[in-house]
Amino acid sequence: MQVTLENVTHTYQPGSPFQATAIRNVNLEIREGDFLALIGHTGSGKSTLAQHINGLLRPTEGRVLLDGKDIHQKGYDKKEVRRKVGLVFQYPEHQLFEETVAKDVAFGPKNLGLSPEEVSERVTEALRRVGLGDPALAEKSPFELSGGQMRRVAMAGVLAMRPQILVLDEPAAGLDPQSRREMLDMISDLHRQGTTVVMVSHAMDDVAHYATRAVVMEKGAIAMDGAPEEIFRHGEALEKMGLDVPSVCKLGMYLRENGLPFPQDAFREDQALSAILTLWKGGKRHGAQ
Amino acid sequence: MALNDITLGQYYPADSAVHRMDPRVKILLLIALIVAIFLAGNLLAFVPVVALLLAASALSHVPIRMMLKGVKPLRFILVLTFVLNVFFLQGETVLVDLGFAMIKTESLITAVHYTLRLVFLVLASSLLTLTTPPIVLTDGLERLLSPLRVVHFPAHEMAMMMSIALRFIPTLLEEADKIMKAQTARGADFESGNLIQRAKAMVPLLVPLFVSAFRRAGDLAMAMEARCYHGGEGRTRLRVLKCGQRDYIACVVMALVIAAILLLNRVC
Amino acid sequence: MPTPIISVDHVSFAYEEEAREAVRDVSLQLPRGSFHAILGQNGSGKSTLAKLINGLYLPTKGTVTVCGMDTADDRNTWEIRRRAGMVFQNPDNQLVATVVEEDVAFGLENIGVPTAEMPARIEKALRDVGMLEYAQRAPHTLSGGQKQRVAIAGVLAMQPEAIIFDESTAMLDPRGRKEVMEAVKQLNREQGITVLWITHFMEEAVHCDRVHIMHDGQIVLSGTPRDVFADPEQIRKYRLDAPPMARLAVQLREAGMPIRDGVLTAEEMTKEVLRLCR
Structure with a gap:
């Protein structure tokens, strides 16, 4: 069909x-x-x-x-x-x-x-x-x-x-x-x-x-x-059209603006959770060195 | 679907002296004009009426074509009036002998007279509705009828009801269109079948529409109360109606038209 | 502490046909100029x-006072409704007139404001909500958000001290919701109008002074948004949902990341992640 x-x-x-x-x-x-x-x-x-x-x-x-x-x-x-x-x-x-x-x-x-x-x-x-x-x-x-x-x-x-x-x-x-x-x-x-x-x-x-x-x-x-992961990659473009983006995308946009490598294709909460934890553990290791 | 083709009211927006007239005066003048049309005793006496309608059309920038639109739905009644009068009125001079019936000169003239009278009545009323937005018309009616409050005539309530109806007609039309589509999506058929089947097919449209209208009415009553609405008592108005020079001139013109008709009645 | 502008004191209410009370022993106080939200499921x-606050309903038990006036005293009714205006849920069902400007005038006409004063008040009210250029339009040609702003202007023209918004954004799209929310925040900030914001959208409650959660007729939780949203599990019990970032914060904390309490928005979360990961 x-x-x-x-x-x-x-x-x-x-x-x-x-x-x-x-x-x-x-x-x-x-x-x-x-x-x-x-x-x-x-x-x-x-x-x-x-x-x-x-x-x-x-x-x-x-x-x-x-x-x-x-x-x-x-x-x-x-x-x-x-x-x-x-x-x-x-x-x-x-x-x-x-x-x-x-x-x-x-x-x-x-x-x-x-x-x-x-x-x-x-x-x-x-x-x-x-x-x-x-x-x-x-x-x-x-x-x-x-x-x-x-x-x-x-x-x-x-x-x-x-x-x-x-x-x-x-x-x-x-x-x-x-x-x-x-x-x-x-x-x-x-x-x-x-x-x-x-x-x-x-x-x-x-x-x-x-x-x-x-x-x-x-x-x-x-x-x-x-x-969805392709669409939400273009958070800025969506916002320009007057649309919302998922809150995780918004978070990702802010973090990337500040130089953190938050993945482009993360847009769900579970993805955000693992992405942030990875960043955090990476940061800790980095800080420990 | 056909529903959104319905244009509401027949107001023809333009900025003209006729549009700017006080609605109260316009309503009263319409009544006067109706009386004048009935007063006209012969075809010649219609000349001032035609002159007035033509002048008003020119002044208001409303094309005659727009005014004639109002006549179209009445075409059957017009034809009927004409035919009945031609064949059933008494007369003496035989004009045409059709064999099964005779057309007499007198009845033909009367038939034309009566038919034209109807046409002029419709034209005169469309002139009012074409140049006055419904809401202003309501306003005018309310003020004209408000002296009747002493005999407990609910002029304010009536006007409020009319204006709310005007406000909600587009909303309800939109809603009817949506419900119709939704039921069509569920396989409903509004377009075929005989009269009874069609009437039955309307139930799935009408019930939800009524339910919604009642819900809206409840909501609206609550919202109006919250905004301190408590009837016409002690209410002030944003719009104050004022008679101006053009209204007085219009009254004089109408008086002249009536005088001319009376004169022509005598002469002929 | 100055007297609150709206005070609800141990109020209960039951609809005539129902035995169960729809509101049970609720107390609530709104200080002048505050912005409170009430959250709850349908x-x-x-x-x-x-509707109890501006006297559309009268309490079966307890008292409601607005600017010191008891709503149960019917001499106060019109003054209370003028001072504590109300904007409802359905944008279509609260506009009365066929022209925007005349709709804004409706309340003024009802309270007998002299005709000469009306145009200035209407103009100001429409300008305050950004709808002045639509003054001559017919309501049915406006978007939902625009209609709601006209409704706000209608209340605003009556120069109220408080406005109660009864799920005024529930039927709007995100853009309309944002428009209305911004207009209301501005009225609260710049004109000191007290706001009671009733909603089931969590995001809208994030920026207000205090949040009250209603469940089954009672206020079950009150506090600042930070306190109230700190425990997403508890919020869920009331068939509500904490904002996504608050939920994420809890999950991160459970995974051992020392995220600070009270993270509610993407901006706040960004700050925390930057603090901890950089």
């Missing part, structure tokens, strides 16, 4: 006074098994890009290919795209509408035209996956739940469609630290079990910790694309 | 506490 964006340009309200080009000439290949973090500040075009991956937005120019086939070509079944590529919007809990949690989660699978047995099996499985396996909870109204639980129900609603690619727009926005970690661990588990993940995120520490690939967007174009 | 009672 692979999605390819070929020279994709998207212009909102073309021909009107509000015309705005959100992304321009984007080429991107999302490979099976990626945990791709889509980075960029608000207005950089990352959400627009995300909505092209499952065909919600149609490129003004260019093509979106799913396993080599143009999804906007005549005769291509849109349901096929929806089934394969799941999209979780920001604050997804705001889309809940059914009387019960189970019914809400069933909405997607039902739309796929699955049998009632299949639907109910998927609902149970999806709720279990998001840590809401309690059957009593499935019969509750989603509006009685806490904010964090509502977000999980919304996630389950997309997971129940069993997408092979999961696109998430800031899944942890507004969550407190603990719930944030739980949410990201859950996504990471899905990734480990074979789902390709595309995650729009502002939180660089999260990107450093979870992603296998990072794509940086600026002004509607892809500015950087590579493994 | 549902810890921190937002409820915020």
Whole structure:
């Protein structure tokens, strides 16, 4: 399962006074098994890009290919795209509408035209996956739940469609630290079990910790694309784009400025720990001589 | 998706004498103009109305084309008015005999008269909404209606509700667009099926939208209270409305138009 | 010690429909000009506490006084809300008017400031948050950070002595968060406005005078940021997270490196590493 964006340009309200080009000439290949973090500040075009991956937005120019086939070509079944590529919007809990949690989660699978047995099996499985396996909870109204639980129900609603690619727009926005970690661990588990993940995120520490690939967007174009250790090597460039860098990168930048050989590619806490200890032991030996 | 194509209100921004008029005067003059249009007893009496509308369009830099846009949604009603009047009004002189029905001169004239009357009514009201931002209009309405407070008419509350609605319409439209996309991503289909199926398909859009609107209303009420809002009592205003020379001139012009109509009614 | 500007004295509060108290026996004092932060997970009672301070909610037990006025006395309500303004979480749901300038005027209109005085106060408030050039814009065309700064200006125009920020950065992107944070720090530093900053972002609490951690309706930990973040394990118990550099400091110390106590930021960590490794 692979999605390819070929020279994709998207212009909102073309021909009107509000015309705005959100992304321009984007080429991107999302490979099976990626945990791709889509980075960029608000207005950089990352959400627009995300909505092209499952065909919600149609490129003004260019093509979106799913396993080599143009999804906007005549005769291509849109349901096929929806089934394969799941999209979780920001604050997804705001889309809940059914009387019960189970019914809400069933909405997607039902739309796929699955049998009632299949639907109910998927609902149970999806709720279990998001840590809401309690059957009593499935019969509750989603509006009685806490904010964090509502977000999980919304996630389950997309997971129940069993997408092979999961696109998430800031899944942890507004969550407190603990719930944030739980949410990201859950996504990471899905990734480990074979789902390709595309995650729009502002939180660089999260990107450093979870992603296998990072794509940086600026002004509607892809500015950087590579493994996190390559991206975070360019801390100064990221800061120039108005983005944060992981705190370990910041520390590294300061230390290198002061002449200490802190490795360029360290960006996670565990890497910082061993790098500093190496420096310290080296320094001690040096001092002892 | 179609939702962000909806442009809100029909205010046509420009800096003109008509735009700068006191909204209260504009509202009152619109009422006067509506009365004048109804007063016009024959086609000739529409001439001053047309002259006024043309002059206002020129003065306000709002093209006639923009004003006519407001007529377009009413085209069916206009055609209906015309057809009904042509065929069902009494008349004596037969103009055309279609075999199954006859068109009479008198009914044709009346049909044209009534249809034009509708067109002019729409043009006159669009002139107000095109040259006055909705919020200023609300403000004008509030001041005009505030004397009714003595009979417990909630003029301030009404205006506050209208202005909050104006503030939140773009926000809610954006939200509706987002929810629609999110449900589409879950396989919802808003575009096909018969009327009942389509109505049913709206549920996943409307429920979250209502829930969100209520949440926003709660938040907003709290925020307004925190900023010391406690109704219209003892409130001062940033904007003070003042009648100026141009408002007086406009009133005189309107009086002349009405006089001309009355005169033309007599003559013909 | 001068009388605190905000004083919360053994306050408890329960929502009508719920038996459990959302805030339990909380005491808190904010000296004039101070910058305090309240940290807590969602549902810890921190937002409820915020709303108790300017009389949006009234305590079921205990008293809240603002500038010496009891919030329970309804003659004080409007004066308290003027002196202790509040900025909320959702930038969209607290702007009332369709034009920025008129939104800033909203509070002034409510407290009956004469029309002639308004323009100068609006101009100053908008300038103080760096939004003067947006005075004629419609709120829905602004970014989240800009909307929040307009909300601050709306409070500022009323010339408050304290401002309570109820998770005002929770829905913003990092850039917006920085904008708002900078504006607030400046107001505190330059105009001596007392700030109560409610958040679940640890980084934002690093630079304030005192941090209070709320858990399950109670204040469970209070102190300077250094003291409070010294023990990341304990913080985690309250479903919070110490800043990354504080966590790293603890790990380094465990590995035998004599890192000084109270390292919270990358700058401080740099100093320590330079001191020990060079």
